[in-house]
Structure formats: C-alpha cells, structure tokens
Amino acid sequence: MHRYYQKDAETMPVEKIKELQSKKLIKQVNHVYENVPYYRSLMDKKGVKPQDIKSIDDLHKLPFLTKADLRDAYPYGLLATDLKNCVRIQSTSGTTGKRVVAFYTQNDIDLWEECCARAIVATGSSNKDVCQVCYGYGLFTGGFGLNGGSHKVGCLTLPMSSGNTERQIQFMMDLGATILCCTPSYAAYIGESLKERGYKPEDNKLKVGIFGAEPWTEEMRRDIEKSLGIKAYDIYGLTETSGPGVAFECEEQNGMHINEDHFLAEIIDPDTGEVLPEGSRGELVFTSLDKEAFPLLRYRTRDICVLTRENCSCGRTFIKMTKPMGRTDDMMIIRGVNVFPSQIEAVLLNCGYAPNYQIVVDRFNNSDTLDVYVEMSPENFSDTVKEISKKEKLLASEIRTMLGISPVVHLVAPKSIERSEGKAKRVIDKRRSIGITT
Ligand code: DLL
Numbered sequence: 099m100h101r102y103y104q105k106d107a108e109t110m111p112v113e114k115i116k117e118l119q120s121k122k123l124i125k126q127v128n129h130v131y132e133n134v135p136y137y138r139s140l141m142d143k144k145g146v147k148p149q150d151i152k153s154i155d156d157l158h159k160l161p162f163l164t165k166a167d168l169r170d171a172y173p174y175g176l177l178a179t180d181l182k183n184c185v186r187i188q189s190t191s192g193t194t195g196k197r198v199v200a201f202y203t204q205n206d207i208d209l210w211e212e213c214c215a216r217a218i219v220a221t222g223s224s225n226k227d228v229c230q231v232c233y234g235y236g237l238f239t240g241g242f243g244l245n246g247g248s249h250k251v252g253c254l255t256l257p258m259s260s261g262n263t264e265r266q267i268q269f270m271m272d273l274g275a276t277i278l279c280c281t282p283s284y285a286a287y288i289g290e291s292l293k294e295r296g297y298k299p300e301d302n303k304l305k306v307g308i309f310g311a312e313p314w315t316e317e318m319r320r321d322i323e324k325s326l327g328i329k330a331y332d333i334y335g336l337t338e339t340s341g342p343g344v345a346f347e348c349e350e351q352n353g354m355h356i357n358e359d360h361f362l363a364e365i366i367d368p369d370t371g372e373v374l375p376e377g378s379r380g381e382l383v384f385t386s387l388d389k390e391a392f393p394l395l396r397y398r399t400r401d402i403c404v405l406t407r408e409n410c411s412c413g414r415t416f417i418k419m420t421k422p423m424g425r426t427d428d429m430m431i432i433r434g435v436n437v438f439p440s441q442i443e444a445v446l447l448n449c450g451y452a453p454n455y456q457i458v459v460d461r462f463n464n465s466d467t468l469d470v471y472v473e474m475s476p477e478n479f480s481d482t483v484k485e486i487s488k489k490e491k492l493l494a495s496e497i498r499t500m501l502g503i504s505p506v507v508h509l510v511a512p513k514s515i516e517r518s519e520g521k522a523k524r525v526i527d528k529r530r531s532i533g534i535t536t
Contacts, residue, residue, distance in 0.1 A: 116154060127148045144159075160385075161395075162383065162396045178392065190336075200340070209360060209389075214244055214343040227276045228275045229277040230273075230277065231280075235257065238520070247343065260284065260519040261519045281309060282314035283312065298327075299327030306329050313439070314421070317444050317446075318453050319332075330351075332346070339394060345419050348412035352418075364383040365379075376407060381402060400427055401424075402424060406420075442505075449492075455524065459529060468505040473510055490507040
C-alpha cells in the first residue's frame with residue numbers, strides 16, 4: 099500500500115500542479131516586488147514588471163538570484179515581511195564565505211515541516227515508528243527540519259543531534275529506533291561503529307534511513323543498506339529554500355520528487371543561464387512559491403542534476419530530480435579534466451573499499467597532482483608492502499579509467515582518516531590556498 103502524508107497534493111494531476119504554480123508565482127512576484135527593494139531593483143534592471151508574469155511560462159523573464167546576492171543583502175536585505183512576523187532563523191555553515199541567514203514565519207515552518215513529513219511517510223513510516231534524528235540541531239536545518247517532520251507524522255522522536263556515537267548507539271538499541279536520519283557519511287560511520295561493537299545488521303530495529311545534506315553515490319547507498327540492514331532514502335534541500343524536504347525519495351529509490359506545490363524547479367546551463375529542456379543535465383534553480391519571510395525567485399543552487407517527469411509507481415506526480423552529483427563549485431578541474439569527488443567515491447566502493455577517503459589536489463611544476471588516500475580494511479592491513487603497492491596501482495588504474503587522468507593512490511591504515519558526524523570534508527584543494535582558480 100502506498101502511503102502519503104498529503105495525498106491530494108502529492109498525487110495532483112500535472113496540469114493542476116502547473117495551474118497552482120502559476121497562481122502562486124504571480125502572487126509571489128507581486129509580494130517581493132512590493133516588499134523587497136533588492137528584488138525590485140533586480141527586476142527593474144532587467145526591465146521586468148510583476149504584470150509581465152502571467153504564468154510559469156514567463157518565469158524565464160525574471161532575473162536569477164545567486165549566493166552573492168544573498169551575501170550582498172545580508173542580513174535583512176531580502177526579508178519580505180515585517181520582522182515581528184518572523185519566529186526563527188536558520189543559517190548555512192558559511193564555509194564558502196559569509197553565512198546566509200534565512201528567516202521563517204510560523205507558516206514557513208509549518209510548510210517546511212510538512213515537506214519533511216512527506217519525506218518520512220514516503221519511506222513507508224508512520225506514527226508507530228521511532229525516529230532518531232542525528233542531523234545537527236542549531237543553525238543547521240537538518241536537525242530541526244526532520245524533527246519537525248517526525249512530530250507531524252507522530253513518530254516518537256529522538257532529538258539526538260550529531261556526534262557522541264556511543265550515545266547514539268545506546269539510544270538506538272535501547273529505544274528500538276526504526277528510522278535513522280543523518281548524513282550518509284555519518285550513517286556509514288554508525289554502521290562501522292555497530293560492527294566494531296559486535297552488532298550484526300539484524301541486531302538493530304532500524305528499517306529505513308533518511309540521508310542527505312551531502313552528495314552520496316549509489317555504491318554508498320548499497321554499502322550503508324548492507325551495514326545497517328535498512329533501506330536508505332535520499333532527501334535534499336538547502337537552507338535558502340527552507341532546509342531538508344525540498345525533494346525526497348519514494349519507495350522506488352530512484353530520484354527525488356520535488357515538492358512542486360511549494361517549489362518551482364528549472365534546469366539551466368550554468369555557463370550561459372539558458373533554460374534547458376527536461377532531461378538535460380544542468381544547474382538546479384528554485385523559486386519558492388509559498389515562503390513568506392524569505393522567498394527566493396530563480397535561486398541558483400549550483401547543484402548539478404537532471405529533472406524528469408515520468409509516471410512513478412508510487413503514484414506521486416511531482417517531477418523527480420536525480421541525485422545531485424556535486425555542486426558546480428565542488429567540481430575540480432584537474433589537468434583540464436572535470437572531476438567530481440562522487441566519481442572517485444563510486445570507484446572506491448565498487449572496488450570493495452569503505453567510504454573513508456580523502457582527495458588532495460595540488461600543483462607542482464605547473465602541473466596538477468591528484469592524490470587519493472583510502473583506508474585499508476583491518477583484513478588487508480596485514481598485507482606486505484609489495485601487496486599493498488599492487489593494490490594501490492590497481493585502484494589507480496580503475497580511477498584513471500573513470501576519470502581519464504591518473505591519480506596517486508595511497509592505501510592508509512584503518513581509522514587514520516577522520517570520520518564525519520555531519521557533512522564529510524572529502525577534498526583538500528591546496529591550489530585554492532595559493533590563489534590558483536580552477
Ligand atoms: O544540507 C539541508 C539538508 C539537511 C538536506 C538535511 C538534507 C538533509 P545546507 O547546509 O544549506 O542545507 O546545504 C545545502 O547541500 O545545495 C547541496 O549541495 C547539498 N545537499 C543537500 N542535500 C543533498 C543530497 C542542507 N541529498 C547543500 N544530495 C545543497 C547531494 C545535497 N547534495
């Protein structure tokens with residue numbers, strides 16, 4: 099039996115979705131034009147007035163909004179309602195520059211939590227479940243978003259936040275958690291920690307995992323599913339558009355349905371800004387149709403994926419996005435070749451290694467270098483130097499086949515690469531620190 103949290107919305111006929119989106123878009127454009135001088139000036143510069151937007155077909159007339167705009171307008175410049183109507187802020191981690199602060203009215207929070215509730219129910223879960231939320235609570239949206247969704251569904255919610263893996267495991271086992279919410283890298287770490295403590299996958303009561311906030315491959319999904327004995331579902335979102343729950347996977351586990359009644363998605367060519375037809379790979383752009391406090395029109399996410407609208411066996415009619423394979427700004431150009439960390443991850447896991455790795459890019463004598471550090475398993479740690487070097491060469495050759503450039507692979511001791519409790523840091527690009535842009 100298919101389960102939905104809000105069946106009417108989630109299974110709405112496509113023409114109805116488009117009608118609804120058009121209606122909401124017109125309202126939203128008027129709302130921001132009247133209330134946000136920053137938007138008004140962007141639209142005036144582009145020569146577009148609210149009355150030019152008559153349906154979603156006119157969306158392309160609107161200017162894009164970028165992360166640079168959000169930084170420019172920090173902190174209140176994009177606020178579209180009186181501050182007294184706002185009840186919360188959340189914020190990005192600010193690792194790539196000044197933080198972005200997003201504001202929420204109570205209505206914004208309710209809609210956000212409903213999106214997360216849809217994601218939880220789409221995994222087959224219900225109010226009988228025990229939901230362990232180990233995304234960070236605080237300014238990061240992961241903890242509060244899934245916590246709110248879990249409450250709406252009526253699950254018993256364990257607000258663990260991230261870290262303290264010993265305690266996570268204790269609560270998971272003692273309280274019989276059935277849903278695990280965290281980043282995929284933390285899920286892999288929890289799986290590894292359970293094994294080290296002598297637990298088998300069938301010893302825990304977990305049924306599903308709801309993992310997101312960072313790119314992860316299909317290989318990583320299989321690995322986590324095996325180590326925890328669960329089905330692992332993807333969830334996507336970003337602080338700017340509210341947080342997790344913008345898109346979520348259903349039982350097909352094959353792409354994420356975008357909550358199109360609240361978010362209008364486009365794919366553009368990241369270089370030219372041209373809107374690309376359905377099925378093309380490009381940068382994902384979102385317009386938030388319902389957000390009151392911090393609405394975004396045509397926000398460039400920098401995430402690269404494909405959108406497709408096909409009949410889904412789950413009955414949902416919302417368009418699907420593929421797993422983002424990385425951000426435009428995650429893409430490394432190494433010796434002229436475009437490289438995403440996820441491509442390297444896929445090779446490592448296919449070759450039987452655990453997802454504990456780090457990629458170091460540097461430049462010597464005007465040539466880029468690519469070093470991949472990968473942990474050995476405790477079993478092959480006992481290998482001789484000769485055997486290890488043979489394995490390194492084999493792995494390097496597999497990576498070269500995937501990327502077209504040769505890395506140097508270093509197999510390192512088990513546990514020597516730092517584990518992540520939140521978003522994993524997979525890449526150290528030393529060229530950036532010496533001012534070389536890629
Ligand atoms: O990561 C929100 C979130 C929390 C999503 C918990 C899912 C689960 P930010 O910190 O603002 O928000 O980071 C947003 O993370 O633009 C993507 O690049 C990346 N990202 C989020 N979900 C996925 C995913 C949260 N499922 C940025 N797959 C986004 C790949 C993801 N990348």
